[in-house]
Amino acid sequence: MxxxxxxxxxxxxxxxxxxxxxxxxxxxxxxxxxxxxxxxxxxxxxxxxSSGPTVYADIDDHFRFGSIGAETASGLPYRVWKALPFLFPEHFDGRKDYSTFGFLYEDDRDLPIGISERTQQGVDLVWFNCAVCHTGRYRLEERGDPHLASGMPANTLDLGKFTQMVIDVSGDPKLAPEPLMAAMEEAGVGLDPLDKIIWRFAVFPRLREGLLDRAARLRPLLARQPDWNPGRVDTFNPYKVLEFDIAASELDETEVVGASDFPSIFLQGPREGMQLHWDGNNDSLAERNLSAALGAGVTPETVDHASIERVAAWLSDFEPPASPHRPDPEAVVRGRELYMDKCAACHGYQGSEGYVFEGAKLGTVELIGEIGTDPARLDSYTKAFSDLQKEKLFAGTPHAFRRFRKTDGYANAPLDGLWLRGPYLHNGSVPTLADLLEAPENRPATFLRGGDVIDGNGGFVSPACEPDMPNCFDTRLPGNSNSGHVYGVGLDATAKADLLAYLLTF
Ligand code: HEC
Ligand code: HEC
Structure with a gap:
């Protein structure tokens, strides 16, 4: 011891x-x-x-729901996306989702096709990917089952109406922390007490500021344009005001209207080297894919190159679904002959094994004076803008744009998947293929856009309408002209029926 x-x-x-x-x-x-x-x-x-996208193993899921990097710079918090229909029922026709704008929902998925998710510094954000503009819906008959098709134009989507809603709600006093948090509760995505504190100080102020800034740039632009209507977007003007800080009021009268139809994006591989986009302003497939991503809200800082390359690789040989039209086989044979004579040099043709991307003028630009269609989309893409794209976007990186250029017409593009591509022409001003074979003065002056029922004349059922009706497309408004492309209009009725029969097989 x-x-x-x-x-x-x-x-x-x-x-x-x-x-x-x-x-x-x-x-x-x-x-x-x-x-x-x-x-x-x-x-x-x-x-x-915690940061990072939600990842999808399946490639079609990746296309429809995977992130390309747009959420961080342009997106909304997921919870705000979910709460808006509860907070502003007046903008959503009382629906609890985004279907009133023509967004498409798959099965019982929570987010629509084309809306992807990415967590950024702990906040779940959502925004666009390629599928929002490049996936559509069709029915074989009125009240038939809806089919969703990746790669076809988003025929039902009204991005103009959606953009206007975002502009409207950003200035609304209801878009404040208390009502927004209550709407989140209602939508089943309420915040826990810790999040409430974080959101109040870090998320809400940034959200409101971002929305107000975007609204201030876009409002005066939309005010200078006719409605885009479902299935169309102004490709380059929003880009000018959002990316390059050009005030909408400074845009010239000749460039301020540029709404164009969503194109289909099947089979991109064979299109490498062709001058494409509606006006043929770029012949590099990689640049077209990348510039498309910028249109979705990606910025050079947030872009997810790997994700876009994954989509691009898939689109390279992604086939359109086969046409469901069943025209008379003999008429098809006669029509094919007419087509090979009058159309194939510019467009290529449908072979028995699929589309053939061959034609002396395929993938080149047809002068506006020759083609004669509405010049607004062509004019909206200016030399000055083209220079800015090359100077500013991805400059100094391997992704810098080099191939953009100002053209003087519209592109001779392949017509694969044609049955899903209505309404036709770059501005979607002609509802059916049969109408395109009529002289411009005989083509419908007004028609409803946004339809998804396949029409026997090619395209979608598109009834005539009064200009003040919702979704009514008025060919008399700036940018909407259905003029030009008069190939085949001089044929007689039988020959036109034959040509149409063949076109319905594309
Ligand atoms: C906001 C809608 C929107 C989004 C999102 C979008 N696109 Fe597009 N895309 C368009 C429009 C409109 C055009 C036609 C542009 C023009 O010439 O005016 C186009 C054109 C294209 C073209 C060229 C088609 C041709 O034959 O001329 C490709 C390829 C393409 N998009 C791929 C993509 C990919 C890949 C993504 C995602 C990375 C994407 N797009 C995202 C609307 C969109
Ligand atoms: C000299 C070249 C040329 C010829 C010949 C030609 N086209 Fe075209 N076609 C074009 C161009 C250019 C466009 C795009 C015009 C636009 O959108 O403003 C176009 C657009 C189209 C479209 C719309 C595609 C879409 O996605 O909206 C169809 C359909 C079409 N052509 C069918 C035909 C048929 C059928 C013929 C023969 C009777 C024909 N074309 C002859 C150059 C041509």
Missing amino acids: SYPTAVEAELARRRRSPLGRIVRLLILLWGVVFLLAIILLATVAGRFM
Whole structure:
């Protein structure tokens, strides 16, 4: 047995003394507070530091729901996306989803096709990918089952109406933390107490600022344009005001209207080297894919090149679904002969084994004076804008744009998947293929866009309409002319029926 030394005895005395006990208690308390603070910090940091997209193994799922990097710069928090229909039922026709704008929903998925998810510093963000504009819906008959087709134009999507809604709600006093959090609860995506604090100080102010800024740029642009209507978007003017800080009021009268039809994007591989986009302003497939991503809201800082390349590789040999039309086979044979004579040099042709991408003028630009269609989309893509694209976007990286150029007409493009591509021409001004074979003055002056029922004349059933009706496309408005492309209009009725029969097999 050993006795305590003098020092040990003194320490033991202090531990027993009231002062010593208080000091020890304080140390313990401080330790507990310190530990709690660490846990709290770790929780907050954990929430704020997690970043990355939701990943899909299946390639069609990746196309429809995978991120291309647009969420960070252009997106909305997922919870806000979910809450808006509850907060602003007046903009959603009382629906609890985005179907009123023509967004398409697959089975019972929560987000529509073309809306992807990415977590950025702990906040779940959503925004566009390629499929939002490049996936559509068709029915073989009125009230028939809906079919979704990746790669066809988003015929039902009204991006103009959606953009106007975002502009309208950003200035609405209801878009404030309290009502928004209540709407999130209602939508089943409420915030927990810690998130509420984080959102109040970090997320809401940034959201509101971002929305107001975007609204201030886009509102005056949309005010200068006719409605885009479903299935169309202005390709380059929003880009000018959002990316290049050009005020909409400064855009020239000749360039300010540029709404164009969503194109189909099947079989991109054989299109390498062709001058494409409606006006043929770029002959590099990689650049067309990348510039398309910018249109979706990606920026050079946020772009997900790997994701886009995955989509691009898939689109390279992605075939359109076979045409369901069953025209008279003999008429098809006669029509094919007419087509080979009058059309194939510019467009290539449909062979028995699929589309044949051959033609002396295929993938070149037809002068506007020759083709005679509406010049607005061509004029909206200016030399000045083309220079900005090359100077500013991805400059100094291997992705810098080099192949964009100002052209003087519209492109002679392949016509694969034609049955899904109505309404026709770059501005979607002609509802059916039969109408395109009529002289411009005999083509419908007005028709409803946004239909998805396949029409026996090619395209979708598109009844005539009064200009003030929703989705009514008026060919007399700027950018909407159905003039030009008079190939085949001089044929007699039988020959036109034969040509149409063949076109219905594309
Ligand atoms: C906001 C709608 C929108 C989104 C999102 C979008 N596109 Fe497009 N895309 C268009 C429009 C409109 C055009 C026609 C542009 C023009 O010439 O005016 C187009 C053209 C194209 C073309 C050229 C078609 C041709 O034959 O001329 C390709 C290829 C393409 N897009 C691929 C993509 C890919 C890949 C993505 C995703 C990375 C994407 N797009 C995202 C609307 C969109
Ligand atoms: C000299 C070249 C040329 C010839 C010949 C030609 N086209 Fe075209 N075609 C074009 C161009 C250019 C466009 C795009 C015009 C536009 O959108 O403004 C076009 C567009 C089309 C479209 C619309 C495609 C879409 O996705 O909206 C169809 C359909 C079409 N042509 C069918 C025909 C048929 C059928 C013939 C023969 C009777 C024919 N073309 C002859 C150059 C030609």
